[in-house]
Amino acid sequence: MKTKVRQLFLNKEEYASSEVRICGWVRTNRAQAQFGFLNVNDGSYLESVQVVYDNNLANFEEISKFRVGSAVEVVGTVVLTPQMKQLLEIRAGQIVLLGDSPENYPIQPKRHTMEFLRDVAHLRPRTNLFEAVFRIRSVAAMAIHTYFQDRGYVYVHTPLITCADCEGSDQMFKITTLDFNHLPYTEDKKVDFSKDLFGKQAFITGSGQLQGETFAMAFGDIYTFGPTFRTENSNTKIHANEFWMIEPEMAFCDIDELMDIEEEMLKFVLRYVLDRCPKEIAFCDRFVKPGLQKKLEDLLQATFGRITHKEAIELLKKAPVRWEFAPDENGDIAKEHEKYLTEYFHGPVFIKDWPKEIKAYYMKLNADNKTVAAVDLIVPEAGELMGGSQREENLDVLLERMKELHVDARGIDWYLDTRRYGGCVHSGFGMGFERLIMYLTGVENIRDVIPFPRTPKNCEY
Amino acid sequence: MKTKVRQLFLNKEEYASSEVRICGWVRTNRAQAQFGFLNVNDGSYLESVQVVYDNNLANFEEISKFRVGSAVEVVGTVVLTPQMKQLLEIRAGQIVLLGDSPENYPIQPKRHTMEFLRDVAHLRPRTNLFEAVFRIRSVAAMAIHTYFQDRGYVYVHTPLITCADCEGSDQMFKITTLDFNHLPYTEDKKVDFSKDLFGKQAFITGSGQLQGETFAMAFGDIYTFGPTFRTENSNTKIHANEFWMIEPEMAFCDIDELMDIEEEMLKFVLRYVLDRCPKEIAFCDRFVKPGLQKKLEDLLQATFGRITHKEAIELLKKAPVRWEFAPDENGDIAKEHEKYLTEYFHGPVFIKDWPKEIKAYYMKLNADNKTVAAVDLIVPEAGELMGGSQREENLDVLLERMKELHVDARGIDWYLDTRRYGGCVHSGFGMGFERLIMYLTGVENIRDVIPFPRTPKNCEY
Numbered sequence: 012m013k014t015k016v017r018q019l020f021l022n023k024e025e026y027a028s029s030e031v032r033i034c035g036w037v038r039t040n041r042a043q044a045q046f047g048f049l050n051v052n053d054g055s056y057l058e059s060v061q062v063v064y065d066n067n068l069a070n071f072e073e074i075s076k077f078r079v080g081s082a083v084e085v086v087g088t089v090v091l092t093p094q095m096k097q098l099l100e101i102r103a104g105q106i107v108l109l110g111d112s113p114e115n116y117p118i119q120p121k122r123h124t125m126e127f128l129r130d131v132a133h134l135r136p137r138t139n140l141f142e143a144v145f146r147i148r149s150v151a152a153m154a155i156h157t158y159f160q161d162r163g164y165v166y167v168h169t170p171l172i173t174c175a176d177c178e179g180s181d182q183m184f185k186i187t188t189l190d191f192n193h194l195p196y197t198e199d200k201k202v203d204f205s206k207d208l209f210g211k212q213a214f215i216t217g218s219g220q221l222q223g224e225t226f227a228m229a230f231g232d233i234y235t236f237g238p239t240f241r242t243e244n245s246n247t248k249i250h251a252n253e254f255w256m257i258e259p260e261m262a263f264c265d266i267d268e269l270m271d272i273e274e275e276m277l278k279f280v281l282r283y284v285l286d287r288c289p290k291e292i293a294f295c296d297r298f299v300k301p302g303l304q305k306k307l308e309d310l311l312q313a314t315f316g317r318i319t320h321k322e323a324i325e326l327l328k329k330a331p332v333r334w335e336f337a338p339d340e341n342g343d344i345a346k347e348h349e350k351y352l353t354e355y356f357h358g359p360v361f362i363k364d365w366p367k368e369i370k371a372y373y374m375k376l377n378a379d380n381k382t383v384a385a386v387d388l389i390v391p392e393a394g395e396l397m398g399g400s401q402r403e404e405n406l407d408v409l410l411e412r413m414k415e416l417h418v419d420a421r422g423i424d425w426y427l428d429t430r431r432y433g434g435c436v437h438s439g440f441g442m443g444f445e446r447l448i449m450y451l452t453g454v455e456n457i458r459d460v461i462p463f464p465r466t467p468k469n470c471e472y
Numbered sequence: 473m474k475t476k477v478r479q480l481f482l483n484k485e486e487y488a489s490s491e492v493r494i495c496g497w498v499r500t501n502r503a504q505a506q507f508g509f510l511n512v513n514d515g516s517y518l519e520s521v522q523v524v525y526d527n528n529l530a531n532f533e534e535i536s537k538f539r540v541g542s543a544v545e546v547v548g549t550v551v552l553t554p555q556m557k558q559l560l561e562i563r564a565g566q567i568v569l570l571g572d573s574p575e576n577y578p579i580q581p582k583r584h585t586m587e588f589l590r591d592v593a594h595l596r597p598r599t600n601l602f603e604a605v606f607r608i609r610s611v612a613a614m615a616i617h618t619y620f621q622d623r624g625y626v627y628v629h630t631p632l633i634t635c636a637d638c639e640g641s642d643q644m645f646k647i648t649t650l651d652f653n654h655l656p657y658t659e660d661k662k663v664d665f666s667k668d669l670f671g672k673q674a675f676i677t678g679s680g681q682l683q684g685e686t687f688a689m690a691f692g693d694i695y696t697f698g699p700t701f702r703t704e705n706s707n708t709k710i711h712a713n714e715f716w717m718i719e720p721e722m723a724f725c726d727i728d729e730l731m732d733i734e735e736e737m738l739k740f741v742l743r744y745v746l747d748r749c750p751k752e753i754a755f756c757d758r759f760v761k762p763g764l765q766k767k768l769e770d771l772l773q774a775t776f777g778r779i780t781h782k783e784a785i786e787l788l789k790k791a792p793v794r795w796e797f798a799p800d801e802n803g804d805i806a807k808e809h810e811k812y813l814t815e816y817f818h819g820p821v822f823i824k825d826w827p828k829e830i831k832a833y834y835m836k837l838n839a840d841n842k843t844v845a846a847v848d849l850i851v852p853e854a855g856e857l858m859g860g861s862q863r864e865e866n867l868d869v870l871l872e873r874m875k876e877l878h879v880d881a882r883g884i885d886w887y888l889d890t891r892r893y894g895g896c897v898h899s900g901f902g903m904g905f906e907r908l909i910m911y912l913t914g915v916e917n918i919r920d921v922i923p924f925p926r927t928p929k930n931c932e933y
Contacts, residue, residue: 034724054691110895136690229597230515263495434571
């Protein structure tokens, strides 16, 4: 039986003076003439455990030369060292080399640039920073599942492959099983997709919302959590071509209840991660974004602001600021505006009732006939974190809006059935998971919160 | 505030005599002259709640005509009816029609064929069977996350888009952003993928194992849980082109510990689902597969058999059975053999140490130089549920095996780093999530455990 370093640290008293077996990787090795110190990390805990070895060990000479990155097995006695920084150490009775690591091992105990670490994405989780980020990512995913499952939501795996070319196939990857160098053609010289696996052209999708809505009309409350794809050819810090998204959808839920759920969920996830990853958050606070921890704690206490788009524009116009982009009743809200608004409200702000011209066809048309019941949640520094809406449940209005926005109704007639058969007020939102992780860690580049990021011209591993 | 039907039934005593508000869909409406009964299902609970209404309600006439599938809001008083089958009912004070449903609503209260329901995949979760199946699917997903997270595993989102053409690109969908009808070509008349988004040909993958291994070498224990794709053009009851898979990977873990984990995890998931979905399992036991519940309970008590492939073949050869396929030391184990073995062992059986010729390159070569440390778990009726192996951690042996099996080392040099830098004994397995759900529900066609299945010539919704 091996013991995890996490268990050792979290149950120190229990392990005091007992013998344990640890397997992990050498982070540092400081050898002196009579004794030495190995720092061993097993990935279960951000902190490494200090292993003290001395020349009573038969292979003392060998151990003295163990290199950074080597895999080792240590059997020894746990000694509490409350007066020291590391709180406990292991006095080694036996140390075995399981796997060597060469002199030129890329992850040396020094600061590496983020660019360098991106080039060794398969090795970077062996650094403290990425150990912290990817553990937070894992725990945050569990937080989301826990929030929804505890409240009876049904987790739905909506399909990624789709032929419903409704949200604009320009944004979707095409997929095929055809041989690119021997494509079949129809008589009018188009590629003949009837010969393809699905008998027609297929894509991988950017959203499971429409399918999610059909399940919400059966289960009441559902959520999706899965990968999503965009073909956007933009090299920015916040765009990736593959990312994960959460899309909850609630029947019998209007836009106000929607905001309640978004606020409660975000606070739940923050609390969950702060409770379970204190070392990881503290690390990010210290080395990634000073003030991070306070920012997250503050958000837990904040009551999120709630204003309409119109009110937001009025506030921005009155503000004593020279805007790069003039606030516009009919337009979007720029990054600089978001920043001002979150500062004005000392925290996150919901902006609702957006001009219908700049929002999607499925959003509920308000009584003013000018705005739709869409709502964006903007948070300090990260900007838009969630986007949602009450859905248009009236079939006639929905069809009219689809016509206005040139959305072809034929491909999604099944979706329209949600309005034909027991339709009801319902709402949903989408949250980009990476956006959340960037917010939770303070990491500013999306490439550094995805294990193996996919961006234009970049699809390694 | 609305109350969920699940809450009502699970906390009957608490709600007795109090007023509640319920939103849901009409499953049946039995109207008589003076009073009537609506069965309302809100998707939170397999059982519908019976709503009693009478002609004291102003809209009694209207309510009497509410059709199946309509969305309604009911305000009324909870009355316990312990002597009745339904245990409680709601005496309606007010019933409002939220969304109508036409006479020809497809989901009528009668038995529909599975084929018909597949054709209305967006409506079938409104039936008892699919409500049960998809809730079990959701709860089983949570069971898996809970098992691994409680034990400190890190959930890793391995990429779906890949250019690493290592497991045979024949099995992978190609993806592109190029315009099929205006493809760019190189001088030698091949499609010019340097013009594509990633600058080379890209695929969507069938496994995250290799990337998962790199993370196991940092975190110790990791798991993936995400969608997976196969281009297989086969129309069987157990194949789909898109399905979900779980791939855990553990450092410092050999094949025996691997089997321990697989057994423990499967029992954990079964227990979790049996505890949380008793009605759903009972429903499947009654209407899908008689004996299901006992089969699952039995598995919880069973100690899984553990034999080598060689021992399995010997057993099969000695068996008093006329095999369709002769048991073969060097070959695979057929369905009929699996069936015999699970019956022989009265439960699940691990079969390990397979002939290397029929297994993958990354599996640990055993000392006999003939077999690899691969292990399949076969379970009664469902056959192979998990497949795993100890991995070949010796770089030279691994390279030799890759050469034998014509696997190109260049594309996955990063993967080989796991053997160069602190390599160690490690193991992992894969479990098809749909296979598990079929096992848990007794449903025999994979199309009926996936919300919107993708199979050859079938990519609707």
